[in-house]
Amino acid sequence: MNLTIIELDDSYIQQVTDLILNIQQNEFNISISIEDQPDLLAIEDFYFAKGGNFFGAFVRDQLVGTIALIKFDENSGAIRKMFVKKEFRGKELNIAQNLFNVLIDQCRRNNIENVLLGTVSVLKAAQRFYERNGFGKIEKVKLPDRFPIMGADDVFYSLKLK
Template sequence: MNRSFHTNLLDNSHCQDIIKIILPIQQIEFSVPITLEDQPDLLDIEGNYINGGGGFWGSFDGDKLVGTIALINAGDGVGAIRKMFVLKEYRGKEYGIAQQLLDTLLQYCKENNIPRVCLGTVGQLQAAQRFYEKNGFSKITAEELPAHFPRMKPDHIFYEIRLETTVPTAH
């Protein structure tokens, strides 16, 4: 396979493409009871992710968006992973898209002094849970989340990873 995928920071001009990936995966593929109305953040990527010191990245096959991952900078050195979705036909190690997206987000966290990254997920997403564990995330309880962690209503399984950041601390 000689296909080349690239990952870019997304902005509000990508909202409709992002929604076309995320909603069918949530609602149809995994039967998660969530609607676009439950996720108004998808209609303002810049306001909900980028302007607060986070990011929203997409993986492209040519000019087709095939995967997403987002980071909310929750403050106090905590980041929240959101919207990690890859189209079914682009999943798996042969493409490496999920890995590329996660690596991009974690590198951003290291460079921007966000040493603790947490996420929530649902029981149906077992492959995602294995993926996070393989990448060094540890399962934690809801009580172990930072008090200011922005929880999503359907999430009931939580993970965290602690990173070494590259930003020097002030002396």
């Protein structure tokens, strides 16, 4: 398998929305639409313009995974849109870990010390992944005021990089 991870800009919007909505709606039955996620229709404005990023993992020119970071404070960022296509998940291919490592390296290069994220309680494997990577659960009321909460999120994590 030849895995390539690159920055995604607005030219990838269709591929990104197809991948993410399919996983959310069809695989996990999460009641969320593209209208609930306007960031997916304006990747450059929503992520890059604020100092964040959006990465995609490709296998044989097929988008199989994504991860993004919203910089919401001078030294803080929120992980968003971490998804890997079902048939490409697992430790054998390690796509999620590779995406995560690229994003964390980007955070370190840009002096982002606090990384937070929200997820949905039904995504148990994702929660185990975050915990294996050093994240600790945090109560919603303890999130920074500027943390961008998604409506469906009900479990939150925090990681200190320094």
